[in-house]
Amino acid sequence: xxxxxxxxxxxxxxxxxxxxxxxxxxxxxxxxxxxxxxxxxxxxxxxxxxxxxxxxxxxxxxxxxxxxxxxxxxxxxxxxxxxxxxxxxxxxxxxxxxxxxxxxxxxxxxxxxxxxxxxxxxxxxxxxxxxxxxxxxxxxxxxxxxxxxxxxxxxxxxxxxxxxxxxxxxxxxxxxxxxxxxxxxxxxxxxxxxxxxxxxxxxxxxxxxxxxxxxxxxxxxxxxxxxxxxxxxxxxxxxxxxxxxxxxxxxxxxxxxxxxxxxxxxxxxxxxxxxxxxxxxxxxxxxxxxxxxxxxxxxxxxxxxxxxxxxxxxxxxxxxxxxxxxxxxxxxxxxxxxxxxxxxxxxxxxxxxxxxxxxxxxxxxxxxxxxxxxxxxxxxxxxxxxxxxxxx
Ligand code: NAD
Ligand code: ZN
Ligand code: ZN
Numbered sequence: 001x002x003x004x005x006x007x008x009x010x011x012x013x014x015x016x017x018x019x020x021x022x023x024x025x026x027x028x029x030x031x032x033x034x035x036x037x038x039x040x041x042x043x044x045x046x047x048x049x050x051x052x053x054x055x056x057x058x059x060x061x062x063x064x065x066x067x068x069x070x071x072x073x074x075x076x077x078x079x080x081x082x083x084x085x086x087x088x089x090x091x092x093x094x095x096x097x098x099x100x101x102x103x104x105x106x107x108x109x110x111x112x113x114x115x116x117x118x119x120x121x122x123x124x125x126x127x128x129x130x131x132x133x134x135x136x137x138x139x140x141x142x143x144x145x146x147x148x149x150x151x152x153x154x155x156x157x158x159x160x161x162x163x164x165x166x167x168x169x170x171x172x173x174x175x176x177x178x179x180x181x182x183x184x185x186x187x188x189x190x191x192x193x194x195x196x197x198x199x200x201x202x203x204x205x206x207x208x209x210x211x212x213x214x215x216x217x218x219x220x221x222x223x224x225x226x227x228x229x230x231x232x233x234x235x236x237x238x239x240x241x242x243x244x245x246x247x248x249x250x251x252x253x254x255x256x257x258x259x260x261x262x263x264x265x266x267x268x269x270x271x272x273x274x275x276x277x278x279x280x281x282x283x284x285x286x287x288x289x290x291x292x293x294x295x296x297x298x299x300x301x302x303x304x305x306x307x308x309x310x311x312x313x314x315x316x317x318x319x320x321x322x323x324x325x326x327x328x329x330x331x332x333x334x335x336x337x338x339x340x341x342x343x344x345x346x347x348x349x350x351x352x353x354x355x356x357x358x359x360x361x362x363x364x365x366x367x368x369x370x371x372x373x374x375x376x377x378x379x380x381x382x383x384x385x386x387x388x389x390x391x392x
């Protein structure tokens with residue numbers, strides 16, 4: 001089959017690789033009809049995630065049709081159309097029973113690597129380094145899906161791929177980010193990053209009761225999307241001082257909840273940004289926590305900071321004094337996708353979300369290397385690319 005394969009920083013190639021096959025009775029093989037590139041893939045592309053190996057198949061947002069199911073999979077059948085969650089989870093361990101699927105204790109065969117780095121291991125993830133399992137990803141024509149009897153959700157109706165594909169990751173991620181804010185109704189929520197995760201975080205914040213949502217980015221088309229589609233007030237961090245602007249907009253108090261939908265590759269100007277770039281280059285810190293610092297300082301006293309943005313390792317100059325002295329709550333995590341599949345599918349059906357509107361580019365899988373470049377550089381107004389593995 002054809003697959004998008006990692007060969008090093010900035011080096012993705014479309015290659016012919018062996019078709020996947022059933023290894024365990026709970027596996028299934030999916031023939032992929034749509035797959036997408038995620039902001040998290042950029043961290044791999046830019047070389048910031050350790051334990052990638054040349055030849056690794058990328059991709060963790062995918063859906064398609066089952067062409068083979070293992071003998072223990074009773075609830076799905078060949079021919080079923082499914083969306084596959086990016087987090088791989090067994091469905092029965094301590095964490096899966098608590099619906100904390102991204103912490104599954106059984107799905108990361110390389111748990112020892114993660115334990116060395118993070119103390120304990122989270123779940124396995126498709127196409128996301130050997131640290132999280134070394135699983136082949138879904139930017140390919142086929143993929144093997146472990147624990148197929150608990151993960152994938154069957155799509156029975158006429159909803160197009162583009163309406164349901166993002167259930168695999170970014171829609172639940174935006175939703176969980178807003179849910180983690182613990183909104184009671186009437187809050188001011190600020191969201192850093194108007195990428196795909198930011199857009200769904202904004203839209204979810206409205207659904208969960210926010211009274212005002214303020215969105216921050218620098219790209220005009222993303223800010224426009226945040227105001228026109230996601231209905232947020234917007235701030236361009238290259239035009240205004242964000243901390244000051246947020247204070248002004250909230251009577252000096254700060255937003256009740258703040259969401260970091262940017263993560264470890266935050267862009268910035270000024271001394272701290274240069275400091276982070278140099279330290280990251282010299283491998284003295286693994287991530288650039290520009291946004292995280294700003295988020296922590298901006299949130300109101302006693303407020304909640306929600307971090308869907310991915311961080312990999314160690315960050316420097318984190319204002320822990322601000323967190324402690326001002327009674328902030330910090331909530332974060334890889335998304336427990338399985339938990340949100342059914343309720344969010346229903347919300348898509350009801351029209352609470354119209355996920356297809358996020359897509360700015362559709363390309364054949366063959367063009368994945370070009371698509372990565374475009375998405376990384378935010379070129380050509382690119383917000384989200386969907387790749388078609390069977391299109392030429
Ligand atoms: P993206 O790259 O499309 O969007 C990031 C946005 O952040 C860009 O629009 C960029 O301009 C903006 N940005 C950069 N620096 C900024 C700053 N200083 N202030 C404000 N905005 C700034 O990526 P995405 O797909 O939306 O993903 C966003 C983050 O969420 C990534 O870190 C990704 O890895 C993470 N993610 C996490 C999960 C999860 O399970 N927790 C799932 C998917 C994605
Ligand atoms: Zn992702
Ligand atoms: Zn589990």
